[in-house]
Amino acid sequence: MQFQFGKHLFKASLLQGLLYSLTLGMSLSVGISSTLAAEKVTIRLGPFQQSLAIADLEKFAKTGKLPENLEIYSSLLTPQVRELLNQRLRVDPAFADKFVDELVRSPQGKQLITSLGGAIPGSTVESLQTALNLALRQYNGLSVVGFLQAYPEENVNVDATQALQLAVKFNANQFQSQALGSLLERELLVKSDTPFKPAFDPAAMGKQAVEQNTLTLQDRQRNRSIPVEIYWSRGDDVQAPLVVISHGFGSDRRFISYLARHLASHGITVAAIEHPGSNAVAVNNASDQVNLSQLLPAREFIDRPKDISFLLNELAKLNIQSGPLQGKFNTEKVTVIGHSLGGYTALALVGGELDLEALRQFCKTSLSVGDSPADWLQCAAASLKEKKLQLKDERVKSAIALNPLVGKLFGKNGLTKVTNPVLILTGTEDTLTPSLTHQIEPFTQLRGSKYLLTAIGATHLSITDPAYPVSAATTIVPEKRGEETNSLRLLMRGVTLAFIKQLTPEAKIYQPFLTSAYGQSFSTPELPLRLNSDLPANIKPWLSLAIKRFVTG
Numbered sequence: 001m002q003f004q005f006g007k008h009l010f011k012a013s014l015l016q017g018l019l020y021s022l023t024l025g026m027s028l029s030v031g032i033s034s035t036l037a038a039e040k041v042t043i044r045l046g047p048f049q050q051s052l053a054i055a056d057l058e059k060f061a062k063t064g065k066l067p068e069n070l071e072i073y074s075s076l077l078t079p080q081v082r083e084l085l086n087q088r089l090r091v092d093p094a095f096a097d098k099f100v101d102e103l104v105r106s107p108q109g110k111q112l113i114t115s116l117g118g119a120i121p122g123s124t125v126e127s128l129q130t131a132l133n134l135a136l137r138q139y140n141g142l143s144v145v146g147f148l149q150a151y152p153e154e155n156v157n158v159d160a161t162q163a164l165q166l167a168v169k170f171n172a173n174q175f176q177s178q179a180l181g182s183l184l185e186r187e188l189l190v191k192s193d194t195p196f197k198p199a200f201d202p203a204a205m206g207k208q209a210v211e212q213n214t215l216t217l218q219d220r221q222r223n224r225s226i227p228v229e230i231y232w233s234r235g236d237d238v239q240a241p242l243v244v245i246s247h248g249f250g251s252d253r254r255f256i257s258y259l260a261r262h263l264a265s266h267g268i269t270v271a272a273i274e275h276p277g278s279n280a281v282a283v284n285n286a287s288d289q290v291n292l293s294q295l296l297p298a299r300e301f302i303d304r305p306k307d308i309s310f311l312l313n314e315l316a317k318l319n320i321q322s323g324p325l326q327g328k329f330n331t332e333k334v335t336v337i338g339h340s341l342g343g344y345t346a347l348a349l350v351g352g353e354l355d356l357e358a359l360r361q362f363c364k365t366s367l368s369v370g371d372s373p374a375d376w377l378q379c380a381a382a383s384l385k386e387k388k389l390q391l392k393d394e395r396v397k398s399a400i401a402l403n404p405l406v407g408k409l410f411g412k413n414g415l416t417k418v419t420n421p422v423l424i425l426t427g428t429e430d431t432l433t434p435s436l437t438h439q440i441e442p443f444t445q446l447r448g449s450k451y452l453l454t455a456i457g458a459t460h461l462s463i464t465d466p467a468y469p470v471s472a473a474t475t476i477v478p479e480k481r482g483e484e485t486n487s488l489r490l491l492m493r494g495v496t497l498a499f500i501k502q503l504t505p506e507a508k509i510y511q512p513f514l515t516s517a518y519g520q521s522f523s524t525p526e527l528p529l530r531l532n533s534d535l536p537a538n539i540k541p542w543l544s545l546a547i548k549r550f551v552t553g
Helices: 004-012 014-027 054-063 068-073 079-086 093-105 107-119 125-135 144-150 160-169 172-179 181-187 257-265 280-284 300-318 341-349 356-365 373-383 435-445 472-476 483-501 507-514 516-520 540-545
Strands: 040-045 048-053 087-090 155-159 210-219 224-233 242-246 270-273 334-339 353-355 388-390 396-402 422-427 450-455 529-532 548-551
Touching: 040 054, 048 054, 054 079, 107 125, 107 155, 107 160, 210 257, 210 300, 224 257, 224 300, 242 257, 242 300, 242 341, 257 270, 257 483, 270 300, 300 341, 300 373, 334 341, 334 483, 341 396, 353 356, 356 373, 356 388, 396 483, 422 435, 422 483, 435 450, 450 483, 483 507, 483 516, 483 529, 507 516, 516 529
Parallel strands: 040 155, 242 270, 242 334, 334 396, 396 422, 422 450
Antiparallel strands: 040 048, 087 548, 210 224, 224 270, 353 388, 450 529
C-alpha cells in the first residue's frame, strides 16, 4: 500500500489530527497527584494563542452542546473533536509497569517522550515517565479532559506546532507496535552457540536465465482488464508451485520484481498480477480522493481474490497451448505472495473468512481519526452486504503475506480457518499497517504451519524493490528502503524460496532456511531480524492487554 490514502486522510482531517496528538500527549503526561488542578488550557501557534476553560470543554464532551461562550468555536469543536475528547487510553494495570519499562527502553519510546516534552512546554522526562505510569493505572482509562483536570498547574500550555508534528509521527496502533519493539527484539531471539553454516545459499540468484513476458487478460464477465507480468526460465522445475504476486493499494505489478526474478532464476514460474480497481492508475484517477468509497470501491475486496482465481483459470488454458509458455504453469499448486492489501488478498485466497459484521461494528463504533491509514482503508469494505464471506481457492496451497492489511477484516476467528502454510512479514515501524493489529495478532489465529518474520525497525515499504518509484507523499511518513534494509530483502529471497520449496520433494533440503538461526544470521544492529514459528508465552498476554481505546458517549 502506498501512502496516497494516508495523504488524503491527512489533508481532510489536519485539525482532528492535531487534537488527536493532544489526546495522546495528554494521556501520557498526567501530572503527579496534586491539590492544584488546571482550570484552563492555552494553545499556542506562532504568535497566536487561545485559552479555553476546562469546565466548558468537559460540558461539551459530555453533552455535545456548546456553552454560550464557546459558540464562537463551533467550526472547531465538531462531533469528531468531541469523540477525541472522550477517547480513553487503557492498559491493564497489572501490566502497566512492564509496558512503560519496554516503552522507555525503545528508541521510538524515547523519541515519543522527547516529542511530548516539546508539545507540553515545562514538562520533564522524569515527570512524563512518572505520569505515564500513573496514567495507565486509571481504572476507566485516561481522557483528555481527565488529564486536564489532574494536571498540577493552573494553566496547561500546548505548543500546537510541536503537537501537530507528533500527530504526523504517531498513531495509537503504531504506538502499540513500537512499544513492543524492544520486547520483540529480545524475546524472539533464539540463542545458539553454533553459528549457522548452510550447505548452500538460497538467497543467491539461481543458475537459470530469466525470461519475462507481459500478458493482458480480459475478464468480460466482470469487465476487468488485468495486466500480468510473467517471469520464467527455460529450465523450470515442473514440480514447483506457480507463484502469484499481488501488489498493495495504489501500487502495480512491478513493486517486488527483484523477488520475482530471484524465484524464476531457481526454476519457479511467477505471475505478478495488477489489480485494475486498486492499482496506481485507479487511485490517481479517482474522482473524489477524499471519499473512501470513491478511492477504494467495496467490491475490490472481492474482486482482488477473484482476479487471481480468474488468472489461474486462464493460465491453465495457456499451459496446454503450444508455445514458449506451454507446461510452465502449475495452476493446481499455487503460492500467493501479497503486500499490504495484497497480503489481505493472499490470506483470503488461502482460506481466511471475512467477518464483515465485525468490520462494520468496528467502523461504526471504534474507528477514529487517530487510527492508521489501513484501519480507515479496511472500512471501505463495510458497505458490502454479506455478513461473512469465503473467497478461498483450493488451488492456493500456501501464502506469504508481507506487511498485510488485516485489522478487523477477518474478525476474531476468520483466520482460524486457515490450515495451509502461511508466512507473515511484519515491521515494527510500519505506520500504515501497524505491526500489532495487522500482523502479530492475526498470526496467532492461524492454525496451519506458520512463520513470523519480524524486522525490528522496518517500515511498510522496506521489502519493496529500491528501484521501484513510490509516491512523493511517502515523505510524510519516512520509509526505510535503502542500504539499511538490504539485509531484509536478502533474507526474504532465501526464506521465500525455502517456503515455496516446502510444497516440493526438496522440502527437507530447504527446511533449515525456515529456522530462527537462518533468520538471525541476517540481523544487523540497525535492523534486527527474527524468524519464529510461534510466539513465546510471555509475549502473548500483550496481544489482549495492550492499549485499547474506546469512546464513551
